[in-house]
Amino acid sequence: MTNDAAPVVTGTHVGKTFANGAVVALENAQFNIPKGTFVSLVGPSGCGKSTLLRLIAGLIEASSGEITLHGTPVRGPRQDVGMMFQKATLLEWRTALENVLLPTELQRKPTRADEDKARDLLGLVGLGDFAFSFPAQLSGGMQQRVALARLLQTGADVLLLDEPFGALDEFTREHLNLELLRIVGELGATTIFVTHNIAEAIFLADQVFVMTPRPGRIARIVDVPLERPRRLALQTTPEFNRLVVEVRETLGEL
Ligand SMILES: Nc1ncnc2c1ncn2[C@@H]1O[C@H](COP(=O)(O)OP(=O)(O)O)[C@@H](O)[C@H]1O
Numbered sequence: 328m329t330n331d332a333a334p335v336v337t338g339t340h341v342g343k344t345f346a347n348g349a350v351v352a353l354e355n356a357q358f359n360i361p362k363g364t365f366v367s368l369v370g371p372s373g374c375g376k377s378t379l380l381r382l383i384a385g386l387i388e389a390s391s392g393e394i395t396l397h398g399t400p401v402r403g404p405r406q407d408v409g410m411m412f413q414k415a416t417l418l419e420w421r422t423a424l425e426n427v428l429l430p431t432e433l434q435r436k437p438t439r440a441d442e443d444k445a446r447d448l449l450g451l452v453g454l455g456d457f458a459f460s461f462p463a464q465l466s467g468g469m470q471q472r473v474a475l476a477r478l479l480q481t482g483a484d485v486l487l488l489d490e491p492f493g494a495l496d497e498f499t500r501e502h503l504n505l506e507l508l509r510i511v512g513e514l515g516a517t518t519i520f521v522t523h524n525i526a527e528a529i530f531l532a533d534q535v536f537v538m539t540p541r542p543g544r545i546a547r548i549v550d551v552p553l554e555r556p557r558r559l560a561l562q563t564t565p566e567f568n569r570l571v572v573e574v575r576e577t578l579g580e581l
Pocket residue numbers: 345346350351352370371372373374375376377378379543
């Protein structure tokens with residue numbers, strides 16, 4: 328029997344210190360993220376959002392506690408999780424398609440099927456006609472789309488996105504957020520999305536992890552019981568506003 332509600336990512340008393348314990352970046356994080364859930368991490372600069380993502384990605388090691396992915400403890404980087412950042416970090420001398428194929432190439436010689444998958448993913452992110460364009464020929468938003476396709480090419484079904492559209496203008500960011508929801512919905516991916524924008528965090532998520540600094544903690548997990556697909560007009564509803572107030576109160580802003 329498949330159990331769709333089985334947690335894909337869990338954290339038990341997860342802590343991370345730096346500088347020989349002088350900096351407590353994250354303290355006692357506890358969470359349980361079911362398959363297909365969209366989680367937003369929201370909080371001010373320095374509250375440990377990136378640290379938590381890097382721990383889940385296995386890029387750094389927890390100082391205490393344990394994280395599991397698909398039921399096994401995270402001990403280092405692995406195939407079932409992938410990360411994306413504010414900067415697309417595309418290789419300038421490679422086409423969009425060649426950039427998307429890179430994760431495959433790092434493992435083996437790409438097959439025709441790999442190439443077909445990469446082309447399908449470019450279609451999925453709305454760049455079907457730009458497979459042979461170079462990064463310099465693409466806008467910032469299009470470059471982030473390529474980065475998203477490259478992340479999906481890895482086959483990871485846990486997507487960690489660290490302020491992925493934070494450097495883009497507001498219109499482009501809103502549009503890409505909607506596209507992201509469509510794509511992760513289609514793929515059934517489990518997503519953890521970092522932002523310091525409260526409205527954005529709520530708009531996207533099933534659950535908002537509200538984080539506070541010194542020491543970095545998940546102060547509260549706020550459920551977002553708003554219907555999907557999400558529409559921009561949702562942001563003017565009383566229900567949405569109630570959630571904004573709840574998050575702001577947790578952050579001590581009200
Ligand atoms: N490699 C590191 N060495 C020392 N301190 C770090 C390191 N990485 C993060 N920190 C500290 O940990 C805290 C949390 O950082 P970070 O997770 O990047 O916050 P956020 O992403 O929420 O802005 C900050 O005080 C930051 O200075």
